[in-house]
Amino acid sequence: MAFINENYLKLPGSYLFAEIARRVTSFKNENPNADIIRLGIGDVTQPLPAACIQAMHTAVDELARQETFRGYGPEQGYDFLIEKIIETNYTKRGITIGKDEIFVSDGSKSDCGNIQEIFGTNNIVAITDPVYPVYLDTNIMAGRTGILTENGTFENVTYMPCTAENNFTPELPKSRVDMIYLCCPNNPTGTTLSREALTEWVNYARENESIILFDAAYAAYITEEDVPRSIYEIEGSKEVAIEFRSFSKTAGFTGTRCGYTVIPKTVTGRAQDGSKHDFNKLWNRRHTTKFNGTAYIIQRGAEAVYSTEGQAQIKETINYYMENAKIIREGLQAAGIQAFGGVNAPYIWLKTPNNMPSWDFFDKLLHEVNIVGTPGAGFGPSGEGYFRLTSFGNTENTKRAIERIKTKLKF
Ligand code: MLT
Numbered sequence: 001m002a003f004i005n006e007n008y009l010k011l012p013g014s015y016l017f018a019e020i021a022r023r024v025t026s027f028k029n030e031n032p033n034a035d036i037i038r039l040g041i042g043d044v045t046q047p048l049p050a051a052c053i054q055a056m057h058t059a060v061d062e063l064a065r066q067e068t069f070r071g072y073g074p075e076q077g078y079d080f081l082i083e084k085i086i087e088t089n090y091t092k093r094g095i096t097i098g099k100d101e102i103f104v105s106d107g108s109k110s111d112c113g114n115i116q117e118i119f120g121t122n123n124i125v126a127i128t129d130p131v132y133p134v135y136l137d138t139n140i141m142a143g144r145t146g147i148l149t150e151n152g153t154f155e156n157v158t159y160m161p162c163t164a165e166n167n168f169t170p171e172l173p174k175s176r177v178d179m180i181y182l183c184c185p186n187n188p189t190g191t192t193l194s195r196e197a198l199t200e201w202v203n204y205a206r207e208n209e210s211i212i213l214f215d216a217a218y219a220a221y222i223t224e225e226d227v228p229r230s231i232y233e234i235e236g237s238k239e240v241a242i243e244f245r246s247f248s249k250t251a252g253f254t255g256t257r258c259g260y261t262v263i264p265k266t267v268t269g270r271a272q273d274g275s276k277h278d279f280n281k282l283w284n285r286r287h288t289t290k291f292n293g294t295a296y297i298i299q300r301g302a303e304a305v306y307s308t309e310g311q312a313q314i315k316e317t318i319n320y321y322m323e324n325a326k327i328i329r330e331g332l333q334a335a336g337i338q339a340f341g342g343v344n345a346p347y348i349w350l351k352t353p354n355n356m357p358s359w360d361f362f363d364k365l366l367h368e369v370n371i372v373g374t375p376g377a378g379f380g381p382s383g384e385g386y387f388r389l390t391s392f393g394n395t396e397n398t399k400r401a402i403e404r405i406k407t408k409l410k411f
Contacts, residue, residue, distance in 0.1 A: 007143045010154070016133050016378040017041045023362070024372055037401045039328075039389045040372040042187065042346065044252045046320060046394075048301070049313035052251060055304035059297040073293040076284070077104025077260065081299045084306035085260060089245070095232045101264050101280060103287050104294050104302075108217050108246040108259035113138040114290075115213060115242065115261070116179070118282040119269065123178035126158040128170045130188055130379030130386070132215065135181040152381035161382040162189060164340065164351065169197050172204050180205065182231075183215040185222060188379045188388040189349040190325075190341015192227045198234050205240035211267065211279070212237070217246040217259070220318055222344040238264040242279065249346065249392075251305045251314045258294055258302045321346050324398040325391035331402030332389075335409075346391045349376070353411045355385050362387070369404040 014022070020040050028036065047053075062068035076082075082102045090097040105111050113134050116125075125139045136157065139145055146155025153159050158177050160170035168191040170182075182201065184193045193201075205212050214231040222229060231241045243262040247253035263280040270276055294302075304310045325342035332339040338351040352361040358375035365371045365387075374390075376383030391398065 005141065005143075007141050010140050010145070010147050011137060012148070015137070016374070019378070020362075020372065020374060024366065027366055034370045036366075036370045036372060037393065037397045037404075038372045039391075039393050039398070039401060040374050042249065042390045042392055043254050044249065044321075044392050046252060046317045048252045048256070049305065049310055049317070051304040051307050051310035051313055052301040056297050056301040059300035063296065070296050073296055073299070075288045075291055075293045076100070077102065077294060078296070078299050078303075081303045082260075084303055085245075088306050088311075089230065090232065093229060093233060095230060097232070097262060097264065100284075102260055102262055103283060104258065104260045104299065105287075105291065106257040106259070106294050107248060107253075108215065108244040108261070109134055111244050111259060111261045112181075112213070112215055114286070115244075115283070116142050116144070118279055118286060119179055119211075120272075124156065124158060124176070126160060126173055126177035126180045127380075128162045128182065128186070129153075129159040129381060130162065130376055130383030131181065132183055132187045133379065135213070135215075136380075139179075152377075152384075159380065159382070162186075162191075163382055164338070167191075168340065169193060172200065176208055176210075178210050179213060180210055181213045181215070183217075185218040185227075185345035186341070186347075187215075187218065187345070188347055188374065188376070188383065189386075190343075190345040190347035190388075191349070192222065192224075192344045195226060195228055195234070198228055198231065202231070202234045202237045202240060206236050209270070210240065211269065212241040214241050214243045216243055218249055218345050219245065220250040220314065221322065221346055223322065224344055227344055232262075232264075239266050239268075242267060247302050247305060250318075251302070251310075252317065253298075253302070256298050256301060258298050320395070321391045324393060324395055327395070327398050327402055328389050328391055331406060335402075335406045337405075342391065348389045348391065350387050350389065352376075352385055352387050358384055358387050365405075365409070368410070369401075369408050371401050371404060 162168040168189045219229045231237045246259040265280045267279045268276045328348045329339045329342040340349045342348040358377040362375040374388040376386030
């Protein structure tokens with residue numbers, strides 16, 4: 001008899017978006033003619049940029065010819081992509097990042113989930129609450145937490161509530177933590193952290209020898225000038241921060257899969273004997289052992305994001321989604337519903353009317369007006385009483401959804 005990893009038994013029954021899909025399928029089976037509008041999972045709807053498609057076609061043709069065929073590529077990613085990433089996202093913003101500090105992957109969900117493998121299991125994890133479920137669930141799987149308690153929190157995890165009352169800005173923890181997950185722009189609240197707040201976190205991490213795991217998957221959606229696009233804009237962060245970036249929401253790669261993780265060589269942790277070690281080296285060891293590189297075709301597509309045409313095309317699509325965000329935010333406000341986010345992020349975080357429990361609001365929205373959203377409680381106990389809508393739908397459906405909420409939803 002083989003034994004199981006019992007940490008998996010501590011997890012909630014299903015991953016949040018799987019549970020939502022299950023409820024929607026069951027509703028659809030009972031109501032086959034319902035005209036469902038999906039504003040739940042943050043999945044893009046607009047096609048890939050033409051520049052990426054063109055580059056991928058060319059790459060396919062290269063693989064068809066003996067002289068240009070390629071097999072395994074470098075596990076960390078091809079230089080042609082890494083150089084463009086560094087030039088556009090870092091050098092132009094005055095940040096120095098080396099080629100061997102970037103690791104291209106099949107997306108930042110994998111990286112955010114896998115990164116905890118290079119950390120000791122005795123580390124204390126701090127997460128914002130609500131939070132993207134991947135950070136917490138993967139630490140539960142690894143055994144870094146205790147069990148789920150009655151108040152909806154896991155033992156041995158530091159929860160940092162982010163609600164309208166504190167302007168969705170997590171307070172520094174009262175007792176020391178080792179691994180701090182920050183997502184900015186935030187999924188699910190759609191809000192951002194100010195430069196000052198991020199500086200406090202970097203200072204905290206430096207003083208406490210903690211590491212910030214900074215998920216910047218939505219950086220391309222920032223519209224306000226003063227919001228940092230990267231944690232490395234903050235002084236001292238290259239000693240304490242690992243950054244995750246994604247092409248999914250930036251350029252429509254949710255299906256094609258490409259992202260990258262930045263680990264400056266100056267980010268270190270300690271072994272039990274007190275000796276210091278680079279996380280970069282550990283991740284390189286993991287990456288080369290468990291991953292054989294993102295597909296060449298996809299990396300050529302990602303490279304094209306940085307071409308002049310690619311940059312113009314992604315801007316156009318992002319503007320399209322952000323226009324949807326405006327429609328949702330303003331529509332909800334006009335319907336008397338308090339709404340946050342949607343200015344620097346594709347997510348709108350609304351307060352459920354009359355403090356309705358968020359799964360009840362999910363069912364009400366689905367049954368009464370056939371709209372799918374995401375219940376705030378699915379992101380953590382402080383998400384209770386909130387609800388997330390995404391702006392990734394098409395504009396016509398977004399407008400129809402808001403019209404239904406305004407005219408048909410009864411409170
Ligand atoms: C979400 O809806 O939160 C995202 O689509 C999930 C993801 O990016 O994995």
